[in-house]
Each structure stands twice: as structure tokens, then as C-alpha cells.
Amino acid sequence: MALHEKDVSRISMLMIKYYEQALTADEELELKNTLSSDLAAKKVFDDLAKTGYVKTELNSMNRFDATATLASFHKKHFPKKEKPFIFRLSTLIAAASIILVLSIGLLYFNKLARPKGDLASNDIAPGxxxxxxxxxxxxxxxxxxxxxxxxxxxxxxxxxxxxxxxxxxxxxxxxxxxxxxxxxxxxxxxxxxxxxxxxxxxxxxxxxxxxxxxxxxxxxxxxxxxxxxxxxxxxxxxxxxxxxxxxxxxxxxxxxxxxxxxxxxxxxxxxxxxxxxxxxxxxxxxxxxxxxxxxxxxxxxxxxxxxxxxxxxxxxxxxxxxDWQEGVFNFEYETLPSVMRKIARWYNVEIIYVDTERDNQTFSGYVSRSSNVSKVLQTLTEISNLEFKLKGKTIVVSKTPK
Structure with a gap:
């Protein structure tokens, strides 16, 4: 199910509060449930943890002297005799927070982007x-x-x-x-x-x-x-x-x-x-x-x-x-072969592994069974170091080229 912008903003805010160690018990449970059920959100969260992006931005915000910045802004743009434009410190700080939320949301939407290349041009409809x-x-x-x-x-x-x-x-x-x-x-x-x-x-x-x-x-x-x-x-x-x-x-x-x-x-x-x-x-x-x-x-x-x-x-x-009966793939810490067997049955395809069948990665989350196979494979690509190519009614699974 597609999320609205407000849903993505909520996910982004929960991620930020996680790094601030400011989550309530209910928010912590909400974030945990989101990450276990939304593969795109889980990928964004893992990427943020790996790159340290949120921590870096939060540290920059904490070092930011809003009072001095605002005083300099008034001095530069408003003569002493003119009444300065009312621009509150809270507004400046909130603007920085909004930029951080939007940047995380952009990462999220990038994970939902339309599949490219072979996956988009050579697609297979669901069962x-x-x-x-x-x-x-x-x-x-x-x-x-x-x-x-x-x-x-x-x-x-x-x-x-x-x-x-x-x-x-x-x-x-x-x-x-x-x-x-x-x-x-x-x-x-x-x-x-x-x-x-x-x-x-x-x-x-x-x-x-x-x-x-x-x-x-x-x-x-x-x-x-x-x-x-x-x-x-x-x-x-x-x-x-x-x-x-x-x-x-x-x-x-x-x-x-x-x-x-x-x-x-x-x-x-x-x-x-x-x-x-x-x-x-x-x-x-x-x-x-x-x-x-x-x-x-x-x-x-x-x-x-x-x-x-x-x-x-x-x-x-x-x-x-x-969940299969309700139109969803539900992966619960499943191995690559287990995931691909489900995909093979539903999309009536053959799976060929190129040095990946014994890959020890596991997958967790939900993907709609009403999606074309390209979207399912694109999602798996985003959360792994694997590459999936469609060749007719065959899916070739290989390692992502370094």
C-alpha cells in the first residue's frame, strides 16, 4: 500500500528521535513494527546507520548558535531605525529539523522508485x-x-x-x-x-x-x-x-x-x-x-x-x-532460496543462481503479491548486495558488481 507524505514524515521523525535517544516506549514499538514490515524504510534506516548521516546532522544542529546567527541576520538586513521582521529562534531551529526530515523522506521515496533497466523492460505480471x-x-x-x-x-x-x-x-x-x-x-x-x-x-x-x-x-x-x-x-x-x-x-x-x-x-x-x-x-x-x-x-x-x-x-x-492468502509476501528472516521459491511459484518462473544459492543473507518484511515481479526484485535489490536479471521466464540471481 502506498504511503502518503505524512506517513513518510512520521517515519522520518521516528528515525531522528531514535538517534536522539528520545523515543517513548510506544514510539519505539511503532518504529520497530515499521522497520519489520516496510522493506524500503528498513533499507533507509540501515543506510543512515551505516553512513552516520543523521548523527552528523544532529551534531551540526546542536553546535548551531541560533542566537548569534539571528543577530547577524538582523544586523545585516535591517537598519537600526527599521523594525526588524519577526523571525523567532524556534522558527530557525524548526526549519533545520524540517530539512532533515525531508532529506530522509527523499531517501525513502528513492527506495520506492520505478525499477530500471532489465527489470522494467522485461516484466512479469503477478499470478x-x-x-x-x-x-x-x-x-x-x-x-x-x-x-x-x-x-x-x-x-x-x-x-x-x-x-x-x-x-x-x-x-x-x-x-x-x-x-x-x-x-x-x-x-x-x-x-x-x-x-x-x-x-x-x-x-x-x-x-x-x-x-x-x-x-x-x-x-x-x-x-x-x-x-x-x-x-x-x-x-x-x-x-x-x-x-x-x-x-x-x-x-x-x-x-x-x-x-x-x-x-x-x-x-x-x-x-x-x-x-x-x-x-x-x-x-x-x-x-x-x-x-x-x-x-x-x-x-x-x-x-x-x-x-x-x-x-x-x-x-x-x-x-x-x-499473508499469502491476503495478497502479501511475508518474509520472516528467510534465506535467499526460501524467498526465491515463493517468487518462483507465484510468478511461474525459473530461478538460476550464480554463486549465490548459499548466500547467508536473510530477508524480513512485506511485499504485495499484486505487484509485477520487477517491483519485488527491485525491493530485494535495495536491501541486499544481490542483482536480479529477468531473462524471459527466468530470474538470474548474482552478486552486485563491485
Whole structure:
């Protein structure tokens, strides 16, 4: 989100007060939150610390004799018999402070400047809201081409695409049939599966037959029965990453099965990351309770990390792990390969490293997923010693030439 000039002035003033050691507790927290969430502000702050610019300017201001300067100004410009122009000391000092604030603000806006060179001329748009729905009979429906409204009816279940870009399942039991026939219909539906697939550069939302909502990140597939009614468990199969808001049904536990992991829930909000090219499977709980592999119970703001069959639980700020669902890249002290894997999935690009894959830099902050890839890469350039070049659908990562 673009900042207004007053926001930049506020950031600049907080930086100045930091160097004056004059921050209140609330201001210190505000500055900390700003630096952790705004990559451009963090780069400006680091540059100021490295160059000592603010300290030098503040020292100059402290040595500045405003009284003597003002007296000299009056003596030079106003004859003794003339009434001098009212020019207060506070005005002179404030003017110096404003110049310092403006200079920091200018540095900030320079960090948001339009990408140059290869990044600007050879750009890639962000991913989009679409997916492919594979029906039980093998028919494939590309959802960005499908019109809003009813897509298909199978085994008494109507699948609809809403104007918000979501698919919804509605079960319609035929009340004119006897109980035996209805049981047969339920059994038939429970044995028919649909699969929702997002390629790299795609994301989509589905409301399952039980009312649960699932958001699929890029490069993800979710397999689920057309109806859960005839099953003791509501079981789905996941590959990739998805955020779940599960409809509460104590009689029918909700199971998310992925390679090497099973998550059991009753009614809750959680995120599961099972990408095959990630070093671990991560399950992050926002609300409720889940059980991982029938042994590890998570509480809100906890994350299970499954590696080589071993699970460890760590405390996290769970909301930050679903920022992708809200249209944001959220980097939390992430390594370069981790950052680039996210970018590769969303922009559907290949990454080539030139002596940088083992670079030990980490990245923290937010970048909008609605931006073209050039802006994301330009931001990363500003806060690192790396250079990013776009060559078709390939990003080449190398060290910045000295």
C-alpha cells in the first residue's frame, strides 16, 4: 500500500528521535513494527546507520548558535531605525529539523522508485485467481474461462462458480425417493472425488460440500469427495499449500492427508505447507486445536515442523503465515532460496543462481503479491548486495558488481 507524505514524515521523525535517544516506549514499538514490515524504510534506516548521516546532522544542529546567527541576520538586513521582521529562534531551529526530515523522506521515496533497466523492460505480471477443476468422470474445467453460475451437476451435487471467484458445492437429496434410494445416492457421492488444481501463478478458493472453506496457494492440488455425508471422517488429500477454515462437526473429524503427514481437526483455522521442494512440512494453527500424525497437538500460534519423520513444535505469529492468502509476501528472516521459491511459484518462473544459492543473507518484511515481479526484485535489490536479471521466464540471481 502506498504511503502518503505524512506517513513518510512520521517515519522520518521516528528515525531522528531514535538517534536522539528520545523515543517513548510506544514510539519505539511503532518504529520497530515499521522497520519489520516496510522493506524500503528498513533499507533507509540501515543506510543512515551505516553512513552516520543523521548523527552528523544532529551534531551540526546542536553546535548551531541560533542566537548569534539571528543577530547577524538582523544586523545585516535591517537598519537600526527599521523594525526588524519577526523571525523567532524556534522558527530557525524548526526549519533545520524540517530539512532533515525531508532529506530522509527523499531517501525513502528513492527506495520506492520505478525499477530500471532489465527489470522494467522485461516484466512479469503477478499470478491470478484461477484453477482447474477435475471432475469424477475425468472432465477438466478451467475456471477462469468458466462463466459464473452453475458449472455442472453430478450425483445430486451442484457445483457453482460465484462472482467472487469461488466454487461452491450444494447437495440436493431427492426428497421424492425412498430412504434406500437416498442412501444409495449418498454412498455414490462419497465414492466420487473431485480435484482442484492450481498451477504456478494461480490461487483459488473452494467451499467444500460440508461448508468448510479452503484457499489454495500456487502449485497446489486438493482432492476431496463430492459429499462427506456417508463417511465417518471428512478426509481430503493435499499437495502444496492451503489455508483451511473448517466447519465444526464433532461427529465427523476433518482429516488433511499429505505425503508423510496427517492433520486431524474438529473445527478450526490452520495452514498446511507441504511443497515437495521445501525442507519441511509446516502446519500452523491460528484457532482451535489440531492433532498432527496422531501424536502432536497444536495450540493457537504454534507450528509443527516435520522433517525426516521427526516433529518439533515452535511458537509463531500464526497470522503471518497466511499473508499469502491476503495478497502479501511475508518474509520472516528467510534465506535467499526460501524467498526465491515463493517468487518462483507465484510468478511461474525459473530461478538460476550464480554463486549465490548459499548466500547467508536473510530477508524480513512485506511485499504485495499484486505487484509485477520487477517491483519485488527491485525491493530485494535495495536491501541486499544481490542483482536480479529477468531473462524471459527466468530470474538470474548474482552478486552486485563491485
Amino acid at each position: 491470478k485467481n484461477t484453477a482447474t477443476l477435475v471432475l469424477a468422470n475425468g472432465k477438466r474445467i478451467t475456471l477462469d474461462n468458466a462463466k459464473n453460475g452453475e458449472l455442472v451437476t453430478e450425483a445430486g451435487v451442484t457445483i457453482t462458480k460465484t462472482k467472487e471467484g469461488q466454487i461452491v458445492y450444494t447437495i440436493d437429496d431427492n426428497t421424492n425417493t425412498d430412504n434406500a434410494t437416498q442412501d444409495d445416492q449418498r454412498s455414490q457421492r462419497s465414492q466420487q472425488y473431485n480435484t482442484l488444481i492450481t498451477a504456478n501463478g494461480e490461487t483459488f478458493e473452494v467451499r467444500l460440500p460440508d461448508g468448510s472453506k479452503v484457499w489454495l496457494n500456487a502449485g497446489t492440488s486438493l482432492k476431496y469427495p463430492v459429499s462427506f455425508n456417508a463417511q465417518a471422517q471428512r478426509k481430503v488429500e493435499l499437495s502444496g499449500e492451503a489455508y483451511f477454515e473448517v466447519f465444526k462437526d464433532k461427529q465427523h473429524p476433518f482429516i488433511v492427508q499429505s505425503e508423510g503427514q496427517q492433520v486431524e481437526v474438529l473445527g478450526t483455522r490452520f495452514n498446511v505447507n507441504t511443497y515437495k521442494n521445501e525442507p519441511a512440512i509446516k502446519t500452523t494453527l491460528l484457532e482451535g486445536s489440531v492433532k498432527v500424525n496422531e501424536q502432536t497437538i497444536l495450540k493457537p500460534n504454534q507450528q509443527s515442523v516435520l522433517t525426516a519423520g521427526q516433529i518439533k513444535v515452535i511458537p509463531v505469529l500464526a497470522e503471518s503465515y497466511i
